[in-house]
Amino acid sequence: MNPDGTPGINDLAKAAEAATGIVGAIQSLLPGIPQRSLDKAECKATKSLLKDIKLIQEQGAALGLSDETIREFADDAFRRHGKRERFEKVVSFAAESIEHLENVSGIDPEWAEDFQVYAESSYDEEMQRLWGAILAGEINKPGSFSKRTMSTLKSMSKREAKDFEKVCDYSIMVNYDEEETPPSPIIVIELDGSGGGFNGGDLSVSSLGVLDSLGLIDMSLANSETISPAMTLSLQVGHDIVVVENESVEAIKIIFSHAIFLPIGEELAKVCGIGKSSHLRNILETKLSSLGLKTTWIDDFEKQ
Numbered sequence: 001m002n003p004d005g006t007p008g009i010n011d012l013a014k015a016a017e018a019a020t021g022i023v024g025a026i027q028s029l030l031p032g033i034p035q036r037s038l039d040k041a042e043c044k045a046t047k048s049l050l051k052d053i054k055l056i057q058e059q060g061a062a063l064g065l066s067d068e069t070i071r072e073f074a075d076d077a078f079r080r081h082g083k084r085e086r087f088e089k090v091v092s093f094a095a096e097s098i099e100h101l102e103n104v105s106g107i108d109p110e111w112a113e114d115f116q117v118y119a120e121s122s123y124d125e126e127m128q129r130l131w132g133a134i135l136a137g138e139i140n141k142p143g144s145f146s147k148r149t150m151s152t153l154k155s156m157s158k159r160e161a162k163d164f165e166k167v168c169d170y171s172i173m174v175n176y177d178e179e180e181t182p183p184s185p186i187i188v189i190e191l192d193g194s195g196g197g198f199n200g201g202d203l204s205v206s207s208l209g210v211l212d213s214l215g216l217i218d219m220s221l222a223n224s225e226t227i228s229p230a231m232t233l234s235l236q237v238g239h240d241i242v243v244v245e246n247e248s249v250e251a252i253k254i255i256f257s258h259a260i261f262l263p264i265g266e267e268l269a270k271v272c273g274i275g276k277s278s279h280l281r282n283i284l285e286t287k288l289s290s291l292g293l294k295t296t297w298i299d300d301f302e303k304q
Contacts, residue, residue: 087120093132106142118154133271149267163207169277175234186223216265222257238275241298
């Protein structure tokens with residue numbers, strides 16, 4: 001880095017080397033993905049499509065094909081280019097988060113083939129980013145996402161994906177040591193007084209029911225944490241930590257009812273992120289206080 005903050009020659013060389021490594025890694029996993037996949041070069045894709053259609057029209061006319069047949073070939077080219085362009089966007093989003101290129105060789109080729117089929121049919125940019133996060137997550141840690149999880153995501157509408165993201169926003173984690181296996185995230189939802197929804201109407205019964213039918217959550221089960229007398233429990237709530245203390249003489253059980261994550265939901269929660277709702281802290285604080293538990297909040301724990 002130069003004194004004025006601009007990148008120096010060594011910095012640029014390292015950046016170029018990293019970019020080349022990402023291209024090579026993705027191309028080895030998904031053959032046929034060109035360099036421009038990481039450049040989001042939509043204009044190049046458009047030029048390529050127009051070139052192909054022009055060639056089809058010229059060759060079709062030379063062969064004496066009917067206008068209808070030529071149009072069918074052109075439509076097929078349009079669909080193929082559309083799939084390629086959508087998939088290249090997914091790949092470009094994935095490249096932003098890939099950290100362990102050396103793991104590519106450990107990814108199941110069949111998984112990669114299924115991923116491409118699913119990802120190239122994703123039209124919405126938010127869903128493309130989600131597919132990109134899954135690809136990056138699988139490269140960083142092979143085995144993170146099952147083919148069943150990908151199949152479920154493919155079947156989800158944008159609205160259902162948004163509803164699932166809300167559930168993730170209202171989820172917490174029991175704080176754990178980095179050397180330990182991460183515990184399952186816990187969904188924190190409280191039934192509204194009217195019984196028509198949860199968390200102040202932010203989650204509806206019907207939306208949770210759909211997520212249940214998709215196999216992401218189970219509304220019939222609950223999570224619980226028991227705190228013995230004079231003991232504490234540390235919970236991660238977004239970027240904050242709440243230390244929960246039992247000052248009574250009896251054990252207190254915290255029951256998180258109404259829904260738990262199923263394995264597929266846990267996998268998708270890895271890319272959605274958890275604990276982002278601005279209302280989560282108040283809901284959890286009210287729940288813990290009603291049980292007579294003492295709470296101490298540590299804000300922005302990761303920055304300390």
